[in-house]
Amino acid sequence: MIRYYFFWLHSNTSLFCSKTVLIFSFLIIFGTQKVNSQEKNDSLTKWVIGLQGNINQNSVIDNNFSSLPYSGSYLGAAFSIDYQKKKAIHIFEVNYSKGVLKTRYQDKLTQANLNFEYTNLYKFGALESTSLIKFYGGGNFGYLHAARKYSTFINNNETFESAISLGASVKALFVPQGKLSGFSVSNSFSMPIISAVGQPAFGSELSPGSINSEGSKLKSTIESQKILNISEFFQLKNTLAINKYFKRNNKIALSYSINYYHIKTQREVKQSQHSLGLSYNYLF
Amino acid sequence: MLTIVLTNKNRLFTLTTIFLLLLSGCEKGLNLKSPASDPVAVFDDLWGFMNTHYSMFPIKNVNWQQVYNEYRPQVKKEMSDADLYTLMSSMLYTLKDGHVSLMTNKDTATYIDFYQAHPTNFNYSNVINTYLKNDFKRSGPVIYKVADEIGYMYYPSFTISISESELDVIFNDFKETKGIIVDVRNNTGGQSINADKLISRFISEKKLVKFEVTKKGSGHNEFFDPTPFYASPAGVTYKNKIALLTNRKCFSTCNDFALYMSQLPNVKLIGDQTGGGGGNPNNYILSNGWKLQYSATYTLSPSKENIENGIKPNHKIDITSIDEIQGKDPIIEKAFEALQ
Numbered sequence: 001m002i003r004y005y006f007f008w009l010h011s012n013t014s015l016f017c018s019k020t021v022l023i024f025s026f027l028i029i030f031g032t033q034k035v036n037s038q039e040k041n042d043s044l045t046k047w048v049i050g051l052q053g054n055i056n057q058n059s060v061i062d063n064n065f066s067s068l069p070y071s072g073s074y075l076g077a078a079f080s081i082d083y084q085k086k087k088a089i090h091i092f093e094v095n096y097s098k099g100v101l102k103t104r105y106q107d108k109l110t111q112a113n114l115n116f117e118y119t120n121l122y123k124f125g126a127l128e129s130t131s132l133i134k135f136y137g138g139g140n141f142g143y144l145h146a147a148r149k150y151s152t153f154i155n156n157n158e159t160f161e162s163a164i165s166l167g168a169s170v171k172a173l174f175v176p177q178g179k180l181s182g183f184s185v186s187n188s189f190s191m192p193i194i195s196a197v198g199q200p201a202f203g204s205e206l207s208p209g210s211i212n213s214e215g216s217k218l219k220s221t222i223e224s225q226k227i228l229n230i231s232e233f234f235q236l237k238n239t240l241a242i243n244k245y246f247k248r249n250n251k252i253a254l255s256y257s258i259n260y261y262h263i264k265t266q267r268e269v270k271q272s273q274h275s276l277g278l279s280y281n282y283l284f
Numbered sequence: 285m286l287t288i289v290l291t292n293k294n295r296l297f298t299l300t301t302i303f304l305l306l307l308s309g310c311e312k313g314l315n316l317k318s319p320a321s322d323p324v325a326v327f328d329d330l331w332g333f334m335n336t337h338y339s340m341f342p343i344k345n346v347n348w349q350q351v352y353n354e355y356r357p358q359v360k361k362e363m364s365d366a367d368l369y370t371l372m373s374s375m376l377y378t379l380k381d382g383h384v385s386l387m388t389n390k391d392t393a394t395y396i397d398f399y400q401a402h403p404t405n406f407n408y409s410n411v412i413n414t415y416l417k418n419d420f421k422r423s424g425p426v427i428y429k430v431a432d433e434i435g436y437m438y439y440p441s442f443t444i445s446i447s448e449s450e451l452d453v454i455f456n457d458f459k460e461t462k463g464i465i466v467d468v469r470n471n472t473g474g475q476s477i478n479a480d481k482l483i484s485r486f487i488s489e490k491k492l493v494k495f496e497v498t499k500k501g502s503g504h505n506e507f508f509d510p511t512p513f514y515a516s517p518a519g520v521t522y523k524n525k526i527a528l529l530t531n532r533k534c535f536s537t538c539n540d541f542a543l544y545m546s547q548l549p550n551v552k553l554i555g556d557q558t559g560g561g562g563g564n565p566n567n568y569i570l571s572n573g574w575k576l577q578y579s580a581t582y583t584l585s586p587s588k589e590n591i592e593n594g595i596k597p598n599h600k601i602d603i604t605s606i607d608e609i610q611g612k613d614p615i616i617e618k619a620f621e622a623l624q
Contacts, residue, residue, distance in 0.1 A: 059316040064337070066569035067329050069316040104318070105389075105573035153567040154577070201508065202337075202499045266501055270316055 045085045048251070052078040052279035056097045058111065062159065063268040064202070065150055070109050074099020078277065087123040089136060092116075097275075109150045113273065115259070116143040119169050119190065136171040140190050142237075144261070146271060161199045161269055163233060163261075165192030184243045195233040198225040199267045226265060235261035243281075251281040321572040323368045327359045329571045330372055330386075333578075336502035339563055340579045343592050344379055348504075351378050369393070369574075382535055383565040385577040394577075398532060398559040398594075403602045405531035405556045405615060406469040411438070414611045421457070424450035430457055434623055435464035436616075439482065442474030442537040446481060448519050455485055455520040463525035463623030465616065466545070473536025473561060483544040484518035486526065486551070491515055493544045494591075495584040496564070510584055515544060526551045527619035530597060536561035542595040543585055552622050553597040555615040562591035 059071040076097025083090040098112040121136035147160040169190035176183060226232075241255035257275040262268075319325065331352050341348060355375045359368070369386065373393035376384050385394040412418060416436065420429040425444035428437040435458040439446070458464050483493065495510035528545045530538075530553055539558045545551045562583035568576045583591050599622070601615045 061316050065567070067319050067333075067571045068569050068573065069318060071316075103569060103573065105569075107569055107573075107575075150567070154565060156566055202501055202506075272316055 047284040048082040048281050050080040050279045050281035052277045054078060054275045054277035057274040058101060060101060060271040068103045070101035070103055072099060072101040087127055089121040091119040107152050109148050112147045114145040121169060121171055132174060134173045138169050140167050140169045142167065142192060159200055161197060161263060163195045163197045165195035167192035182245050186241050188239045190237045192233065192235050193230055195228050196225060197228050197233055197263055199265065202266055232264045249283045251283060253279045253281065319571040322361055323359050323363050324361055326570055326572045327372060330576060333568050337580060338578050339499055339582050340381055340592060341504040343582060343590055346378055351375055381579055382559065382561050383563065383577060383579045387575040402532040402556065405603045407608050410611045410613050415613065415616050423453045426454060428454050430461055433462045434620060435461040438467040439471060441471055442478040446478055451481060451485055452520050455522055458522055464522065465527045465529060465619045467529040468534050468538050468541060469529050469531040469555060470533045471538040472533055473538050476537050479537045479541040480515060483515045483541060485521050486548060487515055487517050488521060488523065492586045494540065497582050497584060525623050527622050528553050529555045529615050529619060530558050531556045532559045535559035539591060539594060540583060543591050546595055547586060552599065554599045554618050555597055555601055557596050558594040560592050560594040
């Protein structure tokens with residue numbers, strides 16, 4: 001199986017070169033089958049609080065303003081709390097980033113992203129499983145808010161999209177032993193199934209000056225809220241993390257995340273965010 | 285070489301893991317790509333965006349599909365940027381809208397016949413030399429003067445911001461006048477907030493001044509219900525007679541300001557009809573980086589009349605070329621007469 005996997009990767013150069021696949025392949029090669037002591041610790045009741053700094057590569061196309069993508073890199077921060085009890089894991093995570101994006105012709109916009117997510121995962125298999133790889137599945141509740149201000153545009157206020165979603169999540173956790181004892185690698189994937197999306201109404205970001213419009217902005221936003229299914233609000237979130245435990249209660253993690261979404265309303269918006277994060281976690 | 289023994293039970297897990305890994309490897313597929321930017325794609329981008337976002341189709345009486353049928357066959361894959369720019373500008377001129385522009389990093393094409401095809405009706409030098417006698421005050425962007433119990437103020441462009449304190453200075457000086465002339469000729473608009481600040485000096489209570497109509501969807505006739513807008517008094521206000529001087533170059537925000545003023549009982553509009561431009565413009569970036577400006581809303585008066593074609597004056601006066609040579613401004617003179 002593994003040989004076949006590597007043969008297949010070799011014949012797909014771009015995938016083989018992908019950082020994700022390389023990292024995982026490396027760990028599979030040097031890992032062993034036995035479960036180490038750290039994995040056993042994973043089964044106990046525990047709290048983990050994490051702080052993360054990340055650098056994000058963002059691209060966005062909001063068809064109401066541009067047919068060209070705006071792209072750029074900027075910093076962000078995340079805070080997470082994990083609670084694990086027996087086979088269940090509860091994960092709360094908040095992530096915020098803000099920065100400037102540009103078209104290739106240097107038109108600018110300032111964008112802020114706020115993501116909140118609660119994920120409830122359940123471990124498949126026995127609690128004290130001896131498997132190398134553990135699998136979890138469950139659901140998640142997500143909230144995202146992206147706000148954009150087109151600085152070179154006349155008359156328009158900040159535009160945004162907000163979405164709350166219910167979706168499915170899966171996670172794989174690989175805990176090697178031997179030379180790589182103390183490391184673990186996890187991959188988490190989630191996808192919303194049903195979402196409520198709020199955007200400004202068609203063209204309603206326009207600034208009419210200071211004259212009182214009696215709450216029209218709120219009204220137009222409410223009128224543009226919709227419940228969307230998976231084909232109308234399509235989102236993929238995947239996070240690959242390499243974790244290193246040290247000094248018993250401490251963990252650092254290097255993670256790579258992709259967050260892509262496509263809102264297929266009259267206000268069509270596509271956004272992709274690649275994040276590279278470094279986090280410190282404390283285990284209680 | 286690579287030997288990891290997996291149990292049958294773990295095979296399924298391994299396959300799933302590989303799937304997740306491959307998904308992580310798909311990041312390139314999730315990057316957003318720039319759309320095509322050849323002449324045909326750019327033309328279609330422009331026409332399509334205007335088709336869904338331009339707010340003035342119900343007022344302009346232009347068959348946009350017919351415009352496409354006329355211009356689209358003229359677009360060739362190999363045509364130069366200059367030729368494409370000329371062609372697309374010509375297509376946009378059919379809308380006869382001063383808020384519609386096509387901008388490259390070198391050129392801007394805007395419809396200007398809303399004032400170019402009419403008498404100028406303003407000569408700044410004549411106003412300064414003949415009527416202000418080169419003796420006036422300045423507060424922010426406004427020049428003003430008080431003489432013989434008549435005040436005069438000229439606001440050249442609403443693109444230049446004015447503060448409340450600058451307005452207080454002017455209207456404190458106007459306190460003892462029996463009437464004032466507010467000159468907004470050649471003011472081609474700017475930020476609405478400046479017009480909002482100015483109108484707040486001429487009203488004594490909250491007043492409905494306009495309705496703004498925003499697109500609700502991509503159809504030519506898809507609009508939200510008109511949204512009412514109100515102005516409220518602020519700072520030192522003025523209640524005596526007012527003559528508002530306008531010409532065809534009073535456009536966009538200036539057009540809105542003329543609308544607000546035209547509803548006040550103590551105000552007479554003198555000069556030429558305003559140039560229109562009732563509605564807020566916004567921008568869109570085409571796939572080759574050119575920037576489009578387009579009308580994204582339209583404006584209605586409190587009695588729900590569309591003001592896209594301008595506000596008519598109470599007294600229509602033109603300045604002839606002979607008047608100009610003689611240093612005269614019959615529009616100001618009519619205003620003096622009206623304020624007596």
